[in-house]
Amino acid sequence: MATLADILKHYGLVSDEQIKxxxxxxxxxxxxxxxxxVRLGFVTDEEVLKARGQEHSMQVVDLSSVRIGRDVLGLxxxxxxxxxxxxxxxxxxxxxTVAVADPLDLYTLDNLRFMLGAELxxxxxSREMIERGIANCYGGAAAENMAxxxxxxxxxxxxxxxxxxxxxxxxxxxxxxxxxxxxxxILKEAVRARASDIHIEPLMDRVRVRYRVDGVxxxxxxxxxxxxGPIISRVKIMAGIDIAEKRxxxxxxxxxTVGGKALDLRVSCLPANHGESVVLRLLEKESVxxxxxxxxxxxxxxxxxERIIRRPNGxxxxxxxxxxxxxxxxxxxxxxxxxxDVKIITAENPVEYHMTGVNQCHVQxxxxxxxxxxxxxxxxxxxxxxxxxxxxxxETAEIAIQAALTGHLVFSTLHTNDAxxxxxxxxxxxxxxxxxxxxxxxxxxQRLVRRICNRCKQPITYDMxxxxxxxxxxxxxxxxxxxxxxxxxxxxxxxxxxxxAIFEMMEMTNDLREMAFARATARKLRLQxxxxxxxxxxxxxxRKILAGITTLEEVLSITQRxxxxxx
Numbered sequence: 001m002a003t004l005a006d007i008l009k010h011y012g013l014v015s016d017e018q019i020k021x022x023x024x025x026x027x028x029x030x031x032x033x034x035x036x037x038v039r040l041g042f043v044t045d046e047e048v049l050k051a052r053g054q055e056h057s058m059q060v061v062d063l064s065s066v067r068i069g070r071d072v073l074g075l076x077x078x079x080x081x082x083x084x085x086x087x088x089x090x091x092x093x094x095x096x097t098v099a100v101a102d103p104l105d106l107y108t109l110d111n112l113r114f115m116l117g118a119e120l121x122x123x124x125x126s127r128e129m130i131e132r133g134i135a136n137c138y139g140g141a142a143a144e145n146m147a148x149x150x151x152x153x154x155x156x157x158x159x160x161x162x163x164x165x166x167x168x169x170x171x172x173x174x175x176x177x178x179x180x181x182x183x184x185x186i187l188k189e190a191v192r193a194r195a196s197d198i199h200i201e202p203l204m205d206r207v208r209v210r211y212r213v214d215g216v217x218x219x220x221x222x223x224x225x226x227x228x229g230p231i232i233s234r235v236k237i238m239a240g241i242d243i244a245e246k247r248x249x250x251x252x253x254x255x256x257t258v259g260g261k262a263l264d265l266r267v268s269c270l271p272a273n274h275g276e277s278v279v280l281r282l283l284e285k286e287s288v289x290x291x292x293x294x295x296x297x298x299x300x301x302x303x304x305x306e307r308i309i310r311r312p313n314g315x316x317x318x319x320x321x322x323x324x325x326x327x328x329x330x331x332x333x334x335x336x337x338x339x340x341d342v343k344i345i346t347a348e349n350p351v352e353y354h355m356t357g358v359n360q361c362h363v364q365x366x367x368x369x370x371x372x373x374x375x376x377x378x379x380x381x382x383x384x385x386x387x388x389x390x391x392x393x394x395e396t397a398e399i400a401i402q403a404a405l406t407g408h409l410v411f412s413t414l415h416t417n418d419a420x421x422x423x424x425x426x427x428x429x430x431x432x433x434x435x436x437x438x439x440x441x442x443x444x445x446q447r448l449v450r451r452i453c454n455r456c457k458q459p460i461t462y463d464m465x466x467x468x469x470x471x472x473x474x475x476x477x478x479x480x481x482x483x484x485x486x487x488x489x490x491x492x493x494x495x496x497x498x499x500x501a502i503f504e505m506m507e508m509t510n511d512l513r514e515m516a517f518a519r520a521t522a523r524k525l526r527l528q529x530x531x532x533x534x535x536x537x538x539x540x541x542x543r544k545i546l547a548g549i550t551t552l553e554e555v556l557s558i559t560q561r562x563x564x565x566x567x
Contacts, residue, residue: 004034007051008043018042041293049126056103058124062455063087063099063133072096075116078138084108087125087133095119101127129490135192136489179230182223183238184258186231187265187280189220191258193492196282196323200235202228202275213492214450214499215323228275235278239267247271253350254280266350283352292332296500298543301535304505305444309333309411314441315404317391319416325448325501326413327352330387333411334358337385346387347374363389371396379403388412394430401431404439418537419443419506420525423516437508437516445504447537447558449550450496456488457495462552469556470542483548500549502540502559507532 008014014022014037022036029036034048053060068089075096076088086108089097096118100109103124113120125133186209190198195211202208207228210217223231236243239252254265266281297305308316316333318326331353334344338357349363349371359381361374371388372395378386391397391412404410416422422443426436459481467477485495506512506529515525530536535543541555 002055004048004051004055007054008037008047011051013047013051014042039291039294045126045128049124052103053124056124058103058122061089061099061123061125063125063129066133068133068137073137075118076112078134080112080115081134081138084112085127085130086112087130087137089123091118095121097121097123099123099125099130099133101125101130132490179227179234182227183231183234187256187258190280190282191261191263193218198280198282200231200278200280202232202272202277204274207231214494214496215448216450216494218492232269232276232278235267235280236269239265241267241269246276251350264352266352290328290332290335292336295329295332296544296549297503298535298540301503301505301540304442304507305333306336308442308507309337309409311409311441313404313407313409315400315410315412315439316441317412317414317422317443319414319419319422319443319445320447321415323448324446325499326446329444329446329501330411330413331355334385334387342385343381343383344385344387345378345381345383346389347371347378348387348389359383372399375399375403379406379408383408385409386411390414391426397426397429397431398435401435401439405435416445418522418526419445419504419534420529421522423525424519424522427516427519433517433519437513440508440516442505442507444506445537446501448499448501449541449544449554449558450494451498451500451549452483452551453485453488453491453495453497455490455497456485457483457548458486460484466552470538470545470552472542472546477546480546481548482545482552484551496554500544502537502544502555504535504537504540506534 002010005014005019009016009019018037018040022033022040022042025031025036025040026033031039034052037043038045038048049060052058066089068087072088072091075091076086076098081087084105085101087099089099091097096116098112098120100122101124103122109120109122186198190211193211193213195213196215197212199210199212199217200207201210202225206225207223208219209222210219212218233243236250236252238254238256241250241252249271250269252267252269254263254267256263256265261284264283266283268279268281270277270279292302292306318329320326334346334355338344338355340357343359344357345359345361347361347363349365351360351362354360361369361378363369363371363374371390371392375386375388375396376399386400386403386408388396388400388410389412391400391414400410400412414422414425416425420443422445423436423440426440427433460483462477462482464474464477485491485497487493487495491497506525508516509532512525512528512532515528526536537559538555541550541559544550545552545555
């Protein structure tokens with residue numbers, strides 16, 4: 001029987017050399033061959049799925065276009081579907097057709113035959129599509145359960161604060177308290193929706209709950225006002241936050257497993273007009289450990305990035321607003337540099353992800369353990385590479401620069417709108433210009449743009465006047481097909497699914513160092529960097545549009561229009 005590799009080679013999708021490279025990754029990282037091929041970019045998920053179907057003589061189904069009856073869904077409970085990653089499709093003459101992601105999981109299929117007392121016929125679908133199908137098909141029940149829990153608490157008698165605290169302190173796993181179940185449902189639904197943040201915001205007459213998905217907030221089922229105290233109390237106790245303190249901002253952390261995924265939740269409480277506003281940032285432990293090749297660099301920028309992070313000393317800064325993927329980029333760099341012969345120490349607030357082989361320090365300003373304090377102590381630990389979570393004051397900036405000038409490679413982040421502004425920001429902090437000009441090796445600004453949904457994308461036409469905003473010329477777009485998502489069940493009718501980064505890489509050259517020493521403005525630095533070949537955020541966004549990754553509207557929404565280049 002032909003193997004997966006044989007089928008892919010037969011159709012000219014991979015070469016023998018690519019198979020060998022993937023097999024090496026398969027052994028070193030203990031993953032399946034098809035996962036290695038996709039991660040290396042040799043084939044797509046859809047190409048692997050079709051080859052799998054041919055390998056096992058199974059039909060490949062597109063779940064985004066399948067309509068499943070309630071009577072069929074009633075044959076398999078949501079718990080079984082989620083546990084075994086399968087979805088019932090249809091039933092004919094006592095034979096139940098189910099979509100599965102792993103055709104070799106015979107043990108699960110045998111168990112299902114026994115539980116249902118029916119003959120099974122299997123079709124093949126991607127794991128992601130099955131998870132999305134489960135969420136869409138069984139989602140109505142989840143929303144109904146959430147509404148029932150809200151109604152159950154809402155119709156209950158008034159509870160005192162002591163009763164509330166007692167109920168909230170129970171174990172989440174074994175407690176049947178409606179509020180506990182409701183909070184768990186909110187978390188579970190957020191994971192299902194691929195949310196990066198949960199916002200619980202008290203309003204005058206209700207509590208608004210919103211999920212941020214692909215950078216955009218979406219309101220979901222909102223609890224009544226009387227549930228505000230119990231919900232926030234439950235979250236605060238889970239996060240280890242002082243439940244009695246409601247006048248000051250507080251931060252906490254929750255480690256939890258939801259839907260089979262291990263998550264770290266960063267919790268922030270902020271006093272507001274109508275009560276405490278709570279934001280939970282969902283950090284999936286596996287999501288940040290990606291390879292440099294997965295970040296979305298243009299080939300030329302990728303070569304520059306890889307060369308810069310391998311320098312023995314200097315500072316590499318990543319800039320951008322909160323939620324722009326700065327931490328992911330830095331962790332990808334550290335992951336690539338993490339070897340037994342290299343000592344890496346980080347100072348983070350908080351430590352978002354734990355990396356094997358890296359010494360990670362958690363900033364605790366309440367006991368005087370600041371970035372600057374940790375950074376001073378780091379230098380006595382003989383590190384090769386240092387990561388400072390954020391440069392936010394002159395003291396931290398100067399110590400980081402001194403570390404860079406004494407033979408250490410320093411990574412850090414800064415909140416600026418673009419790469420050249422990082423230079424002027426440091427001098428505005430009070431750092432001497434000669435220190436800035438000699439220590440900075442490169443500055444990289446980045447943003448996240450939403451990716452066009454592959455399931456519902458359709459060709460569209462842009463007017464040249466629209467494309468000219470990003471300095472795209474007619475000869476550049478000749479023969480290019482532009483796409484836009486029209487909305488489907490797979491992307492929740494948004495037309496977008498997932499996000500990709502766009503970058504602006506400014507490598508310090510002699511002329512830029514001289515300008516930094518002379519306190520040149522960010523605008524002049526930007527113009528010179530562009531003359532040196534720097535691609536701006538707008539330029540990289542234009543590349544992503546031409547590649548069919550995102551849309552013109554998306555790039556324009558998160559970048560600023562470039563002023564014309566002076567002569």
